Amino acid sequence: MTAVEAMSTGVVGGVLEMEPAVEIKKLNKWYGKLHVLKDVDLTVGTGEQIVICGPSGSGKSTLIRCVNQLEEHQQGEIRVNGREVGPGVRAMHEIRRNVGMVFQHFNLFPHLTVLRNCTLALTRAKRLPRGEAEDIARHYLARVKIPEKADAIQASSQAGNASAWPSHALYACIHGSCCSMSRLPLSTPR
Amino acid sequence: MTFDFAFALSVLPTILAAVGTTIWVAIASCLGAALLGFVLEILRRSGRLLGYAMRFVIDFIRSTPVLVQIYFLYFVLPFYGVTLPAYAVGVLALSVYYSGYLAEVFKAGIDTISAGQFEAATALGLKHFDTIIFVIAPQMLRNIAAPMGNYFVSILKATPYLAVIAVPEMLGAAMEVSSDTFRYAEPMLIVGVVFLILAVSIAQLVRQLENKLLASEKR
Numbered sequence: 324m325t326a327v328e329a330m331s332t333g334v335v336g337g338v339l340e341m342e343p344a345v346e347i348k349k350l351n352k353w354y355g356k357l358h359v360l361k362d363v364d365l366t367v368g369t370g371e372q373i374v375i376c377g378p379s380g381s382g383k384s385t386l387i388r389c390v391n392q393l394e395e396h397q398q399g400e401i402r403v404n405g406r407e408v409g410p411g412v413r414a415m416h417e418i419r420r421n422v423g424m425v426f427q428h429f430n431l432f433p434h435l436t437v438l439r440n441c442t443l444a445l446t447r448a449k450r451l452p453r454g455e456a457e458d459i460a461r462h463y464l465a466r467v468k469i470p471e472k473a474d475a476i477q478a479s480s481q482a483g484n485a486s487a488w489p490s491h492a493l494y495a496c497i498h499g500s501c502c503s504m505s506r507l508p509l510s511t512p513r
Numbered sequence: 514m515t516f517d518f519a520f521a522l523s524v525l526p527t528i529l530a531a532v533g534t535t536i537w538v539a540i541a542s543c544l545g546a547a548l549l550g551f552v553l554e555i556l557r558r559s560g561r562l563l564g565y566a567m568r569f570v571i572d573f574i575r576s577t578p579v580l581v582q583i584y585f586l587y588f589v590l591p592f593y594g595v596t597l598p599a600y601a602v603g604v605l606a607l608s609v610y611y612s613g614y615l616a617e618v619f620k621a622g623i624d625t626i627s628a629g630q631f632e633a634a635t636a637l638g639l640k641h642f643d644t645i646i647f648v649i650a651p652q653m654l655r656n657i658a659a660p661m662g663n664y665f666v667s668i669l670k671a672t673p674y675l676a677v678i679a680v681p682e683m684l685g686a687a688m689e690v691s692s693d694t695f696r697y698a699e700p701m702l703i704v705g706v707v708f709l710i711l712a713v714s715i716a717q718l719v720r721q722l723e724n725k726l727l728a729s730e731k732r
Contacts, residue, residue, distance in 0.1 A: 391635075391636055393632055393635060393636060416635075416638045416639065416640055417638065418638075419635065419636060419637065419638035420637070420638030421638075422636070422638075424636040426629060426632070426633060426636075428629055430627075430629035430630060430632060430633035431633075432630065432633070432648055432652075433652070434651045434652050434655065443637070443639070443647060443648075444637035444638060444639060447639055447640075447643045447647060448637055448638040448639050448640075448643070449638075
């Protein structure tokens with residue numbers, strides 16, 4: 324996807340009807356004594372794209388990681404598509420299936436092909452048949468213009484070179500709503 | 514005592530007839546030990562209480578002699594109504610004993626996988642079981658092919674212990690020949706050489722497997 328295309332899909336923020344995809348109320352989180360998130364309120368509508376920016380160490384990643392509970396919060400409330408998430412919530416994996424995430428270091432599975440990286444969650448978490456999952460994956464690989472990379476092993480590009488990020492962005496588009504932690508600008512095509 | 518070549522040749526078939534038992538007992542024990550060791554290690558990583566319990570179990574297994582475990586299973590289990598054939602007890606004993614060591618090998622293999630892999634799997638909504646089977650186990654195996662191969666050789670070399678519970682493996686067969694003829698040099702030498710050949714073959718196989726795994730990583 325070129326930058327221009329990405330821009331044109333990226334300007335929709337704030338103008339859609341605000342059925343909240345993510346709702347955060349009075350979120351507080353501590354690492355030991357360090358108070359990293361203080362009374363954070365945030366509502367993200369369905370289809371809305373937002374940017375969270377701030378200096379390093381200000382808690383951007385921590386906030387995002389709370390949404391799919393890679394980090395547990397101590398106070399406040401987080402809802403994803405209306406379902407509360409938090410420590411002790413049962414079946415978190417069901418909620419996580421509808422939350423996409425691109426990691427800062429991508430965290431691709433180095434032992435799997437690009438295609439299998441894309442289909443693993445579709446087949447094992449969303450329980451799609453293998454064929455259907457591969458069709459979806461190939462569709463998106465074509466869209467990010469690397470269909471020929473489907474059977475390549477990812478390890479060599481894991482360090483984060485340019486060819487690695489589209490396939491990872493793919494993860495996110497397949498998984499519905501996105502939270503991108505990538506440093507690459509506009510790296511979450513919708 | 515001189516080495517009697519004709520005698521060696523005459524007892525060779527008797528001893529070689531037991532090689533099959535040695536090999537399949539070793540293979541079964543390797544599989545059993547790997548499977549049990551992996552389960553122990555995964556359980557050790559789950560939950561606090563279960564983790565401590567498994568740590569105790571693994572340390573206990575590793576800290577008691579294999580011969581004691583073999584005798585224990587062979588003579589004590591029947592008291593509780595569990596009577597297994599000798600070879601089953603043998604495979605069980607070797608599996609249990611080496612599972613403790615393999616659990617440690619697996620631990621090292623899993624520790625070297627970056628935390629990001631667990632997080633990625635979690636974020637994708639994979640269940641714990643799927644994460645272990647599809648994400649962790651394959652990467653772990655690649656990390657530990659060599660040390661795991663070492664333990665497979667050790668398991669092979671531990672099969673003679675099972676002679677004490679009358680599993681008809683190679684050493685047992687050789688001992689029988691020896692006690693009939695009062696000649697030890699030839700049967701023991703044959704047993705030693707066969708083990709050498711088997712051990713070198715396993716080492717070779719493991720090396721090839723490792724190269725293959727490393728090659729797939731570089732692709």
